[in-house]
Amino acid sequence: TLSAVAAAALLDFDSVPKNLDDMVTVPSGYSVQVLYRLGDPINSFTSDYINDGSDTDFNYRAGDHHDGMSYFGMNTAGTAKDLTNSSRGLLCMNHENMTQIFMHTVAQNAAYDKTSRLSSEIDKEVSAHGVSVIEIQKGSSEFSINKSSLFNKRITAQTEINIYGPVKNHDLVKTKYSTTGAKTRGTLNNCANGLTPWGTYLTCEENWAGYFKRPASSTLTDTKAQATQNRYMGSTASDGSYGWANSTISDDIYDRWNVTPSGASQTEDYRNAANTFGWVVEIDPFNPTSTPRKRTAFGRMGHEGAMPGIITSGKPLVYYMGDDSRGEYIYKYVSTLNWDETDLNGGLDVGDKYLDDGKLYVAKFSDDGSGQWLELSMNNTDVTSYATYSFADLGDVLVNTRHAADAVDATPMDRPEWTGVHPNTGDIYITLTNNTDRGKASGASSELDSANPRYYTDDKNGTISKGNVNGHVIRMQEVGNDASATAFNWDIYLFGAQSDADENINISKLTDDNDFSSPDGLYFSQVSKGLMWLQTDDGYYTDKTNCMMLAAIPGTYNDGKSTQIINKAVPSNGNADETITTYVGTEASTTNLKRFLVGPKGCEITGITETPDGKAIFVNIQHPGENTSDLSDSANFESHWPDNGTARPRSATIVITKNDGGIVGS
Ligand code: FEO
Ligand code: CA
Ligand code: CA
Ligand code: CA
Numbered sequence: 001t002l003s004a005v006a007a008a009a010l011l012d013f014d015s016v017p018k019n020l021d022d023m024v025t026v027p028s029g030y031s032v033q034v035l036y037r038l039g040d041p042i043n044s045f046t047s048d049y050i051n052d053g054s055d056t057d058f059n060y061r062a063g064d065h066h067d068g069m070s071y072f073g074m075n076t077a078g079t080a081k082d083l084t085n086s087s088r089g090l091l092c093m094n095h096e097n098m099t100q101i102f103m104h105t106v107a108q109n110a111a112y113d114k115t116s117r118l119s120s121e122i123d124k125e126v127s128a129h130g131v132s133v134i135e136i137q138k139g140s141s142e143f144s145i146n147k148s149s150l151f152n153k154r155i156t157a158q159t160e161i162n163i164y165g166p167v168k169n170h171d172l173v174k175t176k177y178s179t180t181g182a183k184t185r186g187t188l189n190n191c192a193n194g195l196t197p198w199g200t201y202l203t204c205e206e207n208w209a210g211y212f213k214r215p216a217s218s219t220l221t222d223t224k225a226q227a228t229q230n231r232y233m234g235s236t237a238s239d240g241s242y243g244w245a246n247s248t249i250s251d252d253i254y255d256r257w258n259v260t261p262s263g264a265s266q267t268e269d270y271r272n273a274a275n276t277f278g279w280v281v282e283i284d285p286f287n288p289t290s291t292p293r294k295r296t297a298f299g300r301m302g303h304e305g306a307m308p309g310i311i312t313s314g315k316p317l318v319y320y321m322g323d324d325s326r327g328e329y330i331y332k333y334v335s336t337l338n339w340d341e342t343d344l345n346g347g348l349d350v351g352d353k354y355l356d357d358g359k360l361y362v363a364k365f366s367d368d369g370s371g372q373w374l375e376l377s378m379n380n381t382d383v384t385s386y387a388t389y390s391f392a393d394l395g396d397v398l399v400n401t402r403h404a405a406d407a408v409d410a411t412p413m414d415r416p417e418w419t420g421v422h423p424n425t426g427d428i429y430i431t432l433t434n435n436t437d438r439g440k441a442s443g444a445s446s447e448l449d450s451a452n453p454r455y456y457t458d459d460k461n462g463t464i465s466k467g468n469v470n471g472h473v474i475r476m477q478e479v480g481n482d483a484s485a486t487a488f489n490w491d492i493y494l495f496g497a498q499s500d501a502d503e504n505i506n507i508s509k510l511t512d513d514n515d516f517s518s519p520d521g522l523y524f525s526q527v528s529k530g531l532m533w534l535q536t537d538d539g540y541y542t543d544k545t546n547c548m549m550l551a552a553i554p555g556t557y558n559d560g561k562s563t564q565i566i567n568k569a570v571p572s573n574g575n576a577d578e579t580i581t582t583y584v585g586t587e588a589s590t591t592n593l594k595r596f597l598v599g600p601k602g603c604e605i606t607g608i609t610e611t612p613d614g615k616a617i618f619v620n621i622q623h624p625g626e627n628t629s630d631l632s633d634s635a636n637f638e639s640h641w642p643d644n645g646t647a648r649p650r651s652a653t654i655v656i657t658k659n660d661g662g663i664v665g666s
Helices: 119-127 223-233 348-355 394-399 401-407
Strands: 030-037 066-073 088-095 130-138 143-145 153-155 160-164 183-185 190-195 201-205 280-283 293-295 316-322 326-328 330-338 358-365 370-375 416-421 428-432 456-458 464-466 472-478 487-495 519-524 532-536 548-552 563-566 580-583 593-598 604-610 616-622 652-658
Touching (some): 030 143, 066 652, 088 201, 160 348, 330 348, 358 401, 532 604, 548 604
Parallel strands (some): 066 190, 066 604, 416 519
Antiparallel strands (some): 130 143, 160 183, 201 280, 280 293, 330 358, 416 428, 428 472, 472 487
């Protein structure tokens, strides 16, 4: 219940003011250490990063755009896992993307020629994506990277990765590289994350679709392939975001980014290469020579993250997942086998048991505050009778998860980002970051419903406009508190807004101490149970503040179903109103929601993990300075964080500790 989780000892700090400073601001009494920046070497053989675009060797350096991450404790000797150890551990983190303008000696601007790319630049960019595993140790005061650790490694968009689960060896993932469909190369656009009770890391592939060179789908002769491409990649021809298929040197490692059919069959070209992305990937950080496994039972989408529900012996493992795109869905995976604690010390073999065999569900929200989890498999006649796409088998359903979710009439959401499960109540919290089309554009994914009710939002300077630009956080409670239930109830925990917005827009009554926009990262402390961290990736409120992290103590799912009508007439707006009744949590206040951190210019705050004693948290600062437009004079870069002066900005991991040695967030 609410009283049980409202730990009075938490949130005893002064809220950090909104600001536009080019630095990380935290409450007084806390310290920030920069631990792991773009380009930092992960071994003693790689030179320090010069940061002028000349550095190479990204297979042995921190990648760019640090994102989701998890800390896994290891024993004091540094030889094996001990998930309880707070002073030595492995930090696994995603490198989602890159700020390309700062990657090369000659700064690339948006107008560069994607049809002809230097192979050396492509190689560097491919290696700057993926995942880092680094060993860190706590010294007398600060953490440092152990550059001699045998566990340190980079997994990149080029690393060999095995395909596991129902899609392994499926025709739809056969390529010239793996004619049996057993493996692929790379993990890509790794956004949020997850973890397993046996100490492995889950990295989730989000916006992979944009990287591929593709034909206009209308030119494809395979109508099912065309339907897949339309649903996941759009129908227009593209060279891919960075032109990786258009190398000046012809080689298989560049051809593989081109999904245009060119051979006689799928085993002679890379028409299926994109089908090998969009998955959750399991990595065993404690077995550095192991090959990661794409866990295809979790479905294929723009995977934001995959966070587990409460782990209970004798119950299935359950994972909650968002598909971050406008009008996409919320999913959950329920393992067939019940969790057996004797598997705690396993590795990827244990993953085979729990993560390759289970049921995938998609969420359908009803306007009465209830909802259903709908199974996506050949056992569901709504799937098998779908007119738009004819599924051949379970593998086909999983490769085409979005089509299957369309088939069962799931609820299109306002861009589902991170999921988190309250460790005491089991309630599920999901950030819906924003959807500028909601209530505005035409089409099913833009129609208002009670779970995505936002119609009016306040523009930067008091101008009322349409669309949900500030986002909200939805909360779900499984019926009977059973994580494998097929029904749930829901309410909206929190609406983003600026504090001075109209009361019909600032629905959660946010103040200067806690107003925010575009919630994205969300993480429940496993130490201070009841403490939730909320991070923003905002492009809307950035005239007033850089992106931020808040600390919250949420209550419980609103059993009473107290309703609130929103979208009432906004005085300054002449538009006709469409009122929606929804279920609104009322617990947000200045005492249980406070701004804890504001980042440097141009960044988003994303990725958070903690040591098992809760005395250190790790937070990622992603793409500071990404809005830089004047590349001719380094003094004019939007940000110089963290190296200051006229340095190129760098994504980086920071460590936050409390000066009195206490729990972070207390
Ligand atoms: Fe990579 Fe949905 O943020
Ligand atoms: Ca991002
Ligand atoms: Ca995100
Ligand atoms: Ca985002």
